[in-house]
Amino acid sequence: MAFRPQILRNGDTVGVVTLGSPLDSRIINSRVDFLRRIGFNVILGRYTYSYAGYLAASDQERADDLMSMFRNTEVKAIIPSRGGVGVAGILPYLDYNVIRQNPKIVTGYSDVTILLNTLYQFADLITFHSLLLIDFKPETPAYNFNQFFTAVSTLLAPREIQNPPGTPLISRVAGNVTGPVVGGNLTSFMDTLGTPFEIDTRGRILLIEETHEPVNTVYRYISHLIMAGKFRDCIGVVMGECTGCEPAYGEYYEDLINEVIVPLGKPLMTNLATAHGTFKAAVPIGATVNLNTENNTLTVLEPTVSL
Numbered sequence: 001m002a003f004r005p006q007i008l009r010n011g012d013t014v015g016v017v018t019l020g021s022p023l024d025s026r027i028i029n030s031r032v033d034f035l036r037r038i039g040f041n042v043i044l045g046r047y048t049y050s051y052a053g054y055l056a057a058s059d060q061e062r063a064d065d066l067m068s069m070f071r072n073t074e075v076k077a078i079i080p081s082r083g084g085v086g087v088a089g090i091l092p093y094l095d096y097n098v099i100r101q102n103p104k105i106v107t108g109y110s111d112v113t114i115l116l117n118t119l120y121q122f123a124d125l126i127t128f129h130s131l132l133l134i135d136f137k138p139e140t141p142a143y144n145f146n147q148f149f150t151a152v153s154t155l156l157a158p159r160e161i162q163n164p165p166g167t168p169l170i171s172r173v174a175g176n177v178t179g180p181v182v183g184g185n186l187t188s189f190m191d192t193l194g195t196p197f198e199i200d201t202r203g204r205i206l207l208i209e210e211t212h213e214p215v216n217t218v219y220r221y222i223s224h225l226i227m228a229g230k231f232r233d234c235i236g237v238v239m240g241e242c243t244g245c246e247p248a249y250g251e252y253y254e255d256l257i258n259e260v261i262v263p264l265g266k267p268l269m270t271n272l273a274t275a276h277g278t279f280k281a282a283v284p285i286g287a288t289v290n291l292n293t294e295n296n297t298l299t300v301l302e303p304t305v306s307l
Helices: 026-038 057-070 085-095 096-101 110-123 142-153 185-192 215-227 253-264
Strands: 011-018 039-045 074-081 105-108 127-129 170-173 176-185 203-211 237-244 270-273 284-285 288-292 296-299
Touching: 011 026, 011 185, 011 237, 011 270, 026 039, 026 288, 039 296, 057 074, 085 110, 096 105, 096 110, 096 142, 105 110, 105 142, 110 176, 110 284, 170 253, 176 237, 176 253, 176 284, 185 203, 185 215, 203 270, 237 253, 253 270
Parallel strands: 011 039, 011 074, 074 105, 105 127, 176 203, 203 237, 237 270
Antiparallel strands: 127 284, 170 270, 176 288, 288 296
16 A cells, blocks of 8 residues: 555645746746645745756756655645656656655646656655646636645545536446556656656556647557557556647547547546646545446545545
8 A cells, every 4th residue: 555645734834846847936936925825834945946948957956856845844745836848857866765754745747747656656655646836826726726635635535536517527438446546647657668667557547638739649649558558457547638639630539539548448437627627636646546437436445645
C-alpha cells in the first residue's frame, strides 16, 4: 500500500515551486495572495520566479527546490505553479528515500503528471492529479475546489468521483476492476517511455487526458502505448477530456476512442472531467480505486491522506 501524506488543514503551510516552464510573476503573486486569503501560509521556492527560456531554472536547481520542500517539516503540501515542459528533467536529481520518509501532498496536472507517477512508483507516495497554483483564483469553479479539498483535507472513503452536473460519465466497455490508478496527461507521460521512469501500468487502472493535440497525433501516442504493452498490462482505462483537440482527416476524438480504445476490450470509462478542461476531478495517483463500468461508477476506496 502506498504512503498517504498528512491531511491539509486551514492554517497549514504550503510550498510553491516552479518545476517546468516559467510563470509570470504577476500570476504567481495573485495566486499566492489567494492561497493566503483562504487561510494558508505560503513559502516560495528559491527558483519559483526564475526564468531561463522555456525552463524556470536548471534541472538541478528545480529539483533542489522540490527537495527543499520535502525536507521542510512545516510544509504540508507542495503546489507547482504550472506545467509546461521540463519536469522530466528533475527526476534523476530527486532523493526518493528522503521523499518516502517525508510524505507530503503533491498536486498538479499537465507536465507535472510525470512527477506524480514517478513519486508513486519510486517513493510509494499517493499524489494528486488535481489543481496547480494557476487554478487558485476566484474564477475557478467550486467543483474543482470541492474535489481538491475533499481529496486532501478529509478522510472520506469510499469517495465516488463524480462529474459536475450536465457532464455524464460514459461507460464504453463493461467490467468491474479494482487497483491503483496511474497516468494523466498523455503527452507528458509518453516522455518517460524507454527511461528508468517509464510509467508502470501492470495491474493498474490507466487514466489518460490530453490537450491541444490534433487527433492524428493523439492516435500516434495511443498506438505507441499499445505497442509498448501499456494497455496490455493495465486492467482498465479511464479517458478524460481531450481539451482543444482538433479533428484530423475527418476523424474526431470520439472516433479514436471507438475505433482504437474500445476494441482493446479493457473496462473503459470516458468523459471524466479532467485537468486541462474547465472542470477538474481530483484523481489520487497510486490510490486504490474501483472502476465499475456496469454501474458507471469510479470510486476511490481508501482515504488518500492520513492524520
